[in-house]
Amino acid sequence: MLKLYHNAISTCSQKVRLVIAHKGLEFDSQDVDLFEGGQHEPEYVKLNPNHVVPTLVHHGEVLIESTLINEYLEDAYPQVPMMPVDPAIRYSVRMVTKRLDEKVHPVTGIITFAIGPRSLLLQQPKAAREANINAIPDPVRRAARRSVIEHGVKAPEFANAISVMLAFMDTMNESLEEKIWLSGESFGLADAAALPYVLRLDHLAMTSVLEARPHLMVWYQRVQALNCFETAVTARLAPPLVEMFRKNGEAVWADVEPMTH
Numbered sequence: 001m002l003k004l005y006h007n008a009i010s011t012c013s014q015k016v017r018l019v020i021a022h023k024g025l026e027f028d029s030q031d032v033d034l035f036e037g038g039q040h041e042p043e044y045v046k047l048n049p050n051h052v053v054p055t056l057v058h059h060g061e062v063l064i065e066s067t068l069i070n071e072y073l074e075d076a077y078p079q080v081p082m083m084p085v086d087p088a089i090r091y092s093v094r095m096v097t098k099r100l101d102e103k104v105h106p107v108t109g110i111i112t113f114a115i116g117p118r119s120l121l122l123q124q125p126k127a128a129r130e131a132n133i134n135a136i137p138d139p140v141r142r143a144a145r146r147s148v149i150e151h152g153v154k155a156p157e158f159a160n161a162i163s164v165m166l167a168f169m170d171t172m173n174e175s176l177e178e179k180i181w182l183s184g185e186s187f188g189l190a191d192a193a194a195l196p197y198v199l200r201l202d203h204l205a206m207t208s209v210l211e212a213r214p215h216l217m218v219w220y221q222r223v224q225a226l227n228c229f230e231t232a233v234t235a236r237l238a239p240p241l242v243e244m245f246r247k248n249g250e251a252v253w254a255d256v257e258p259m260t261h
């Protein structure tokens with residue numbers, strides 16, 4: 001049995017859940033409350049010393065890093081393949097996941113915390129909020145978190161984060177002009193990895209950014225029609241949290257919109 005420590009709205013958790021669901025697997029679900037600091041609990045940090053989700057436990061092995069977890073799942077459960085056979089397409093899948101991990105994921109944290117849960121976090125007692133920020137082990141990530149919670153979309157990190165994100169969306173749109181899936185003939189690891197970032201823009205009321213990229217938009221609708229999207233994403237998301245993200249996104253859209261051109 002797979003045991004997954006995860007969070008419903010976390011991008012990295014969603015991509016692992018998409019793979020688990022697409023492969024028809026089940027898992028023992030351990031929810032980690034990221035807004036209350038569950039990722040910093042000593043028992044959890046023993047599993048994931050980076051204080052982040054997801055963490056997968058399988059046959060006594062503790063696995064961290066969502067992209068590597070998904071590759072592990074592909075190796076362990078090849079019956080529903082999610083990697084193409086052609087070496088050149090396998091390479092292109094890994095280019096997508098590498099760019100997501102190295103470039104897109106860090107800016108997603110900036111964009112998300114500047115908007116989505118910011119109102120919730122600002123309502124927390126300052127000492128509790130500060131304790132959770134101070135517990136982030138990576139100093140760059142810690143400083144960015146503090147900055148965006150304090151200044152929102154006016155934080156100095158925000159505009160660059162949007163530009164990195166949009167550059168990725170442009171690349172996806174171009175790739176999807178010629179193919180149906182990022183991973184070759186069928187929905188695969190690159191698609192599962194990219195979906196949560198597209199979804200995040202939608203949740204933050206930046207849907208027009210997606211609509212301006214028609215091939216990306218068609219792909220997004222295609223993914224949303226898959227059973228694994230319902231199981232791994234929709235069924236797990238709490239509507240009030242999604243509503244809060246969207247409302248907070250709408251509230252800052254006038255400031256964000258000029259950055260999206």
Ligand SMILES: N[C@@H](CCC(=O)N[C@@H](CS)C(=O)NCC(=O)O)C(=O)O
Nearest residue numbers: 010011012034052053054065066067
């Ligand atoms: N490289 C890691 C990144 C994991 C990560 O950043 N997870 C986020 C949620 S998507 C998290 O747990 N954030 C908690 C925090 O930053 O306090 C992976 O791919 O698993």
